[in-house]
Amino acid sequence: MPDVLNPDGSISDDRWLKLEDDQSVVADAEIIVSLARWQSQRDALLAEAGAVGVYIDNTEDLDALPRNTFDGASLITLHFPAFTDGRAYSQARVLRERLGFTATLRACGEVLHDQLFYMLRCGFDSFEMPANLKPDQVQNVLRTFSVAYQPTASGPQLQRAGSLN
DSSP: OOEEEOTTSOEEEOOOEEOOTTSOOOTTOEEEEEHHHHHHHHHHHHHHSSEEEEEEOTTOOOTTSOTTTTTTOSEEEEEESSTTOOHHHHHHHIIIIISOOOSEEEEEESOOGGGHHHHHHHTOOEEEOOTTOOGGGHHHHHTSOOOOOSOOSSSOOOOOGGGOO
16 A cells, blocks of 8 residues: 655555455445446445545546546545656646545656646645655645646735846
8 A cells, every 4th residue: 555645745555445346335434436336336335435536547638527426535546557647637727626525636647856846836745655755755745836826726816026026
């Protein structure tokens, strides 16, 4: 089970159990299921599990989903199959800005330490611990950048420095 990196720099054990579509729900456990299973069994999953998360592959088109698709979900994990594949960044923005998802959004897969800042800006607030990052390096990575001018999924757009009073 991988460790989870939180944006405050703390590291915690991943308590979520990822279930395949053919696996039974573990009563009162925190489970992660596929988007297809979530869409077809949401009410039953929420009734039986302690908490439900949804795993979304980066090939899924989220633009066609209605705003309430993820009501009740406590976690969504978005997959980065390779560091060069940025589709999950776009999915994160859609989830936060258009679909209104406010619970935990976790990046998993090929999560590199130099991408954490950009992932935070797109709305991620949890990460599978990158294998190449030691716990004592976490704070330095998260403090690498301190100012951004582009709009963000997790907060208001900064005004230009010249217009601040």
